[in-house]
Amino acid sequence: MVDFLRELGGTVTAAHTVRVAGHFGEWLQGRLGPQGPVVLITLPCAALGVRAEALGPGDFSLEQYPPALLPEARAAAFLRALGGPVSGRYRLEAEMPPGGGAGASTAALLALAGAAGHPCDAALAGPCVATEGASDPLMLPRPDAVLWAPREGHALGALPTPPRCEILGGFWGPPLRTAPQDAAFPDVADLIDAWRGSGDLAEFAALASQSAARTTALRGPEDDPTPALCAALGALGHLRAHTGSARGLIFPPGAVPEGAEARLAEAGFEGVLRFETGAA
Numbered sequence: 001m002v003d004f005l006r007e008l009g010g011t012v013t014a015a016h017t018v019r020v021a022g023h024f025g026e027w028l029q030g031r032l033g034p035q036g037p038v039v040l041i042t043l044p045c046a047a048l049g050v051r052a053e054a055l056g057p058g059d060f061s062l063e064q065y066p067p068a069l070l071p072e073a074r075a076a077a078f079l080r081a082l083g084g085p086v087s088g089r090y091r092l093e094a095e096m097p098p099g100g101g102a103g104a105s106t107a108a109l110l111a112l113a114g115a116a117g118h119p120c121d122a123a124l125a126g127p128c129v130a131t132e133g134a135s136d137p138l139m140l141p142r143p144d145a146v147l148w149a150p151r152e153g154h155a156l157g158a159l160p161t162p163p164r165c166e167i168l169g170g171f172w173g174p175p176l177r178t179a180p181q182d183a184a185f186p187d188v189a190d191l192i193d194a195w196r197g198s199g200d201l202a203e204f205a206a207l208a209s210q211s212a213a214r215t216t217a218l219r220g221p222e223d224d225p226t227p228a229l230c231a232a233l234g235a236l237g238h239l240r241a242h243t244g245s246a247r248g249l250i251f252p253p254g255a256v257p258e259g260a261e262a263r264l265a266e267a268g269f270e271g272v273l274r275f276e277t278g279a280a
Contacts, residue, residue, distance in 0.1 A: 016054035018114035021046045022096055022103030023136055023143065024169060024248055024275075025241035027162065027204065028195065028211040030188030038151055038183055041159060041195065042103075042136055042143045043167070043239065043248075047275035048096040050104060052111035055089040062112075064092040070108045074131055078109050081127040082118050090115055097271070099175025101244020106136040125153035133180025144278070147192060151180060159195060162204040162278040168235075168256050169248030170269030173221060178243045185242065186214035201278075205237025205250040212240040225267040233260050 024045035032039045050069075060079075062072045069092055079086045090112060096102035109128050110120055118124075120139050128135035134150040137143040144162065146155035191207050198204050209230070216224055219242075226247045230238040234257065235249035247269065249260075253276055264272045 016115060017051060018053075018111045019049045019051045020107040020111040020114065020138060021049040022107045023138065024048065024167060024277075025101050025239050025244065025246040026211070027144070027208045027239060028188055028191050029242035030185040030191070030211060030214065031183065032147075032156070032187075032192070033189050034187050036187075036189070037149050037156075038185055039156060039188070039192070040148050040150060040242070041146075041192075042138075042148060044138075044143050044277050045102065045167075045275055046277075047273055048102050050092060050094045050096075050107035050111045052108070052115035053091045053093075054115040055091055057087065058089050060086050061089045062092060063090070064094075064108075066094060066098060068098055069094050069104060070112070075109075075112055078112065078127055078131040079116060081130055082113060082116075082124075084116060084118065088116065097171060097175055097245070099177040099244055100171050101176075101241020101246040103136045103138055105132055105177075106138050110139055122154070129153035134178050150178075159192075160198065163201045164253055164276060164278040164280065165201050165205075165236075166251045166253045166256055166274060166276050167239075167248045168233075168251065168260055168264065168272075168274050169239075169246060170264050170272040171245040172224070172226070172247045172267070172269050173245045175245055176243050182243070184219065186211075186218050188214065201250070201252060202236050205235075207237075208239040208250060209237040211242075212238055215240065215242045229263060229267060233257055233263060 023042045027041040029040040124139045135153045137148045226238045237250045
């Protein structure tokens with residue numbers, strides 16, 4: 001169990017409790033060419049996660065908060081796909097809203113697998129995709145170091161990890177769950193090529209801003225306040241969940257200006273938070 005959690009970047013908080021960290025939108029997301037697959041570079045977020053607890057033996061049951069986190073039938077199908085018994089009582093608790101674009105569904109599946117005693121590695125991506133139709137790369141040791149194909153559940157290659165940075169963000173607008181067949185995303189092949197040659201945080205942040213702007217232009221919403229907040233607060237760039245309500249501003253570590261959290265709250269952001277991510 002402990003080795004499994006080390007691979008995940010999770011923590012043991014009780015004898016049979018597992019916490020799996022989520023993500024916070026994406027650095028980039030779109031299609032790899034006009035007719036290519038949907039691909040993404042995720043943004044890991046240790047500040048938000050899902051906790052799963054094994055409560056004891058018995059028929060399979062699943063307590064959860066929020067209630068719509070993971071349908072019990074879907075959870076049972078996932079455990080069945082892992083080859084283990086579909087039994088026992090479990091509790092799930094998410095620290096992020098479903099549909100927020102912060103990895104609640106994938107983190108819930110991985111945490112449930114850990115609480116049921118299964119190891120975690122890239123092989124879990126297949127059962128996640130089979131269960132939900134798409135998956136975030138949260139089962140990888142460095143989720144932000146690969147170009148990920150979420151509908152296929154595998155990496156298409158290694159990429160440079162962005163430098164250490166601080167994200168100020170929150171959830172703006174209604175939740176929007178990922179639809180596995182949704183391919184209405186802009187072509188970002190040029191941004192991925194530029195990502196491979198980027199070195200400093202300002203370059204990565206500029207690419208994230210372009211990806212967010214392309215998705216907003218194609219999918220909306222038209223009144224997203226994030227770009228204006230980025231300019232007003234002097235951030236290096238901004239990012240979004242390309243499906244979901246997570247929005248964030250990118251700063252060097254320690255450079256978030258005083259009062260910035262209040263500015264986001266005034267603009268309608270909920271669950272405002274700050275966290276660091278990127279290379280150590």
